[in-house]
Amino acid sequence: MDIKKLLNTLTIEEKIGQMLQIAPFFFIKNLEIEVAGNVNDLALNEAKIFRAGSVLGIRNASEMIEVQKNYLKKSRHQIPLMFMADVIHGYETIFPVPLALSTSWNPKLAYDMARVSAIEASTAGLHVTFSPMADLSRDPRWGRVVEGFGEDPYLNQIFTKSIVEGYQQDDISKDGNIAACVKHFAAYGASESGRDYNTVDMSRLSMHNDYFTGYKAAVDAGAHLIMTSFNVLDGIPATVNKYLLKDLLRKSWGFKGVTISDYDSLHQIIEHGCAEDDKEAAIRGIEAGLDIEMASSCYTNYLKKLVENQTVDIKLIDQAVYRILKLKKQIGLFDNPYKGASIEQEEKLVRSANHLQRAKEAALESAVLLKNDGILPLNKKLKYVMIGPYAESTSTNGPWSWHGRNNLNHQLSELLVEQGISLILTKEVSHPSDLSDSDMELVRESDVIILALGEHEKESGEAHSRSDIRLPRKQESFVTFSEFMNKKSMVLLYHGRPLDLTNIMQTNAILDVYFLGSMANDAIADLMTGVNNPSGKLTMSYPRNVGQIPIYYNHLNTGRPKTDGGHNEFVSYYLDVENSPLFPFGYGLSYSNFNYTDMSVSKKSITKDEKLKISINVENTTNIPGYETVQLYIRDYSATISRPLKQLKGFKKIWFDQHEKKTVEFELSNHDLSFMNGEGQTVLETGRFAVMIGSNSETLTKMDFHLVKEVVK
Ligand code: GLC
Numbered sequence: 001m002d003i004k005k006l007l008n009t010l011t012i013e014e015k016i017g018q019m020l021q022i023a024p025f026f027f028i029k030n031l032e033i034e035v036a037g038n039v040n041d042l043a044l045n046e047a048k049i050f051r052a053g054s055v056l057g058i059r060n061a062s063e064m065i066e067v068q069k070n071y072l073k074k075s076r077h078q079i080p081l082m083f084m085a086d087v088i089h090g091y092e093t094i095f096p097v098p099l100a101l102s103t104s105w106n107p108k109l110a111y112d113m114a115r116v117s118a119i120e121a122s123t124a125g126l127h128v129t130f131s132p133m134a135d136l137s138r139d140p141r142w143g144r145v146v147e148g149f150g151e152d153p154y155l156n157q158i159f160t161k162s163i164v165e166g167y168q169q170d171d172i173s174k175d176g177n178i179a180a181c182v183k184h185f186a187a188y189g190a191s192e193s194g195r196d197y198n199t200v201d202m203s204r205l206s207m208h209n210d211y212f213t214g215y216k217a218a219v220d221a222g223a224h225l226i227m228t229s230f231n232v233l234d235g236i237p238a239t240v241n242k243y244l245l246k247d248l249l250r251k252s253w254g255f256k257g258v259t260i261s262d263y264d265s266l267h268q269i270i271e272h273g274c275a276e277d278d279k280e281a282a283i284r285g286i287e288a289g290l291d292i293e294m295a296s297s298c299y300t301n302y303l304k305k306l307v308e309n310q311t312v313d314i315k316l317i318d319q320a321v322y323r324i325l326k327l328k329k330q331i332g333l334f335d336n337p338y339k340g341a342s343i344e345q346e347e348k349l350v351r352s353a354n355h356l357q358r359a360k361e362a363a364l365e366s367a368v369l370l371k372n373d374g375i376l377p378l379n380k381k382l383k384y385v386m387i388g389p390y391a392e393s394t395s396t397n398g399p400w401s402w403h404g405r406n407n408l409n410h411q412l413s414e415l416l417v418e419q420g421i422s423l424i425l426t427k428e429v430s431h432p433s434d435l436s437d438s439d440m441e442l443v444r445e446s447d448v449i450i451l452a453l454g455e456h457e458k459e460s461g462e463a464h465s466r467s468d469i470r471l472p473r474k475q476e477s478f479v480t481f482s483e484f485m486n487k488k489s490m491v492l493l494y495h496g497r498p499l500d501l502t503n504i505m506q507t508n509a510i511l512d513v514y515f516l517g518s519m520a521n522d523a524i525a526d527l528m529t530g531v532n533n534p535s536g537k538l539t540m541s542y543p544r545n546v547g548q549i550p551i552y553y554n555h556l557n558t559g560r561p562k563t564d565g566g567h568n569e570f571v572s573y574y575l576d577v578e579n580s581p582l583f584p585f586g587y588g589l590s591y592s593n594f595n596y597t598d599m600s601v602s603k604k605s606i607t608k609d610e611k612l613k614i615s616i617n618v619e620n621t622t623n624i625p626g627y628e629t630v631q632l633y634i635r636d637y638s639a640t641i642s643r644p645l646k647q648l649k650g651f652k653k654i655w656f657d658q659h660e661k662k663t664v665e666f667e668l669s670n671h672d673l674s675f676m677n678g679e680g681q682t683v684l685e686t687g688r689f690a691v692m693i694g695s696n697s698e699t700l701t702k703m704d705f706h707l708v709k710e711v712v713k
Contacts, residue, residue, distance in 0.1 A: 017051025064125030080337035084128035091120035094404035100514030103536035104365035107162035114166025125341030134214025141194025143464030146496035150539025157217035173332030182218035184229030204678035240284035267296035363516035363523035368536035377530025398515025399461025415525035460496025533626035537588035541581035553585035586696035605706035620656035
């Protein structure tokens, strides 16, 4: 298909139609799908609907085929619709939410999640997924932290890259591959006060060194689309921000793909106070380089007139439509408008045993053991009761779990009993006082109380910010209740965001299980009984209280750092809480124990063309085999701009048999020692550096070295 030729056959209305994305029910009458906002405000007549270029959301292959057929019947140009949807961490086989998956520190699992998602979504005739979400965030009040990969730029880049590659592989025209649309561009995770859709305001240094890194990794990995975010940046809504969409994305990063707005976000620039009406929004969008308008109709209702009165240059529309048609060609739609859609493949592949097993494998590595004074793994000789608001929950798919069905997930209690655990009571109660007399008898008879606490899946995700991230007081009372009953207790924590766990620290163990997807409870049972050994490491700091936010490990030192044991009161600290988080970035326990010894570096100084080799011995001092994620951080002691006290620059997740000792080696190059300036250029400065290795961002062994201009003779 010659795109240029095709473009020249289109009327201006047909060109503008390619830039519109709407929901499927516009094409199939009486198709009840709930969408945000009042879609009748779009003022779309039948002609405009049947000139649209793409569809937001689809339920299955037969629906896609019906929509495409209806559309092509009425379309003069016969350009097929493209189908896009939010397949974020699974299509029907649901994997752990991205924040949980990132605690696996295993990008291969992220790749596999994307593969399974793409295979399943493709059978429904989906061509694009609005994933990965590469929004770095340091604020657990923001509900969408659940969709991202935490607070660290290095880890965010690695996971984002893996997921793009998993969705797309080498050719998005092949069945089983879908195009990735990285989002939300840009810096949406820095919404002020953690309130969704709120203002974002930061230095260019923060943008380039932290918040842009995930999107850049996705673009470099070949993501075919990028979605603009709801927030402003530099006071301009991202959806019409020329710096973002033209200077940075096209000129600096060389992105050749398609830009798409978020839901109704072009129309919403009126609310932002950056356009009088949809007509002005259309001008700002096309001039900024926005290609597809999702779920609003500024382009559809105004661009033609704006071209006719020479306000808008038709060239801008041709450029956008060229990119859209090129993407449709890359997907293979001109060869097969029903690309991927197959009712037979859908029945064979969606929620297959193989896919569910792969989701379980991901879940097993995506839980974090935060505390354990020995009551885990469970003991078959002891009696247990499991109580709390989530004691019988199968709602483990979490936010944005597309077609995942919680009612198909297994009950944890049944799985524990199957493994021979003496679970004498399982009761979903929101407060201990809801327990009946007979329940209390069983509590008294038990040795350990398992408390299933946390958040409901609707308490995180989009538009679900919280100003208080403590557990509800009712839930905290379960821990004091266990103490009152003079019973040991463990907390099983289902949730989407880091929570303030300060008031439950008297419990004997905490297994943090987030929302681990379709096979969550199957994995949790294996982790609780010791069939599998927990290995997750936090990718967001857990605050001691909400007042510490934003709290993150890679912070600057300030000129008046609080030092342990220091007596000067004029330093950077709080009167009422420590500076450190309750649980730091990179933290996670295991049933094994790992000792770090004999750290060494290959040289005391290197030039910019040399690499530094670092090694350390790590020993599993127990007879329990397990994974340990060995982490490597650096510090640049002195540079033109203040640099973080530590930055993750490498990690290795290594399996240790019982009592096994291994030498773990890393290499650092000048790329790892450089930083970005406000213009987004890479800067490398000589000077003194520290390299640190350990099991989390606070438990580290450190050695210094120098980066020098030339070798010192
Ligand atoms: C939502 C979300 C975005 C999603 C889009 C389409 O508002 O912000 O992440 O991809 O709309 O559903």
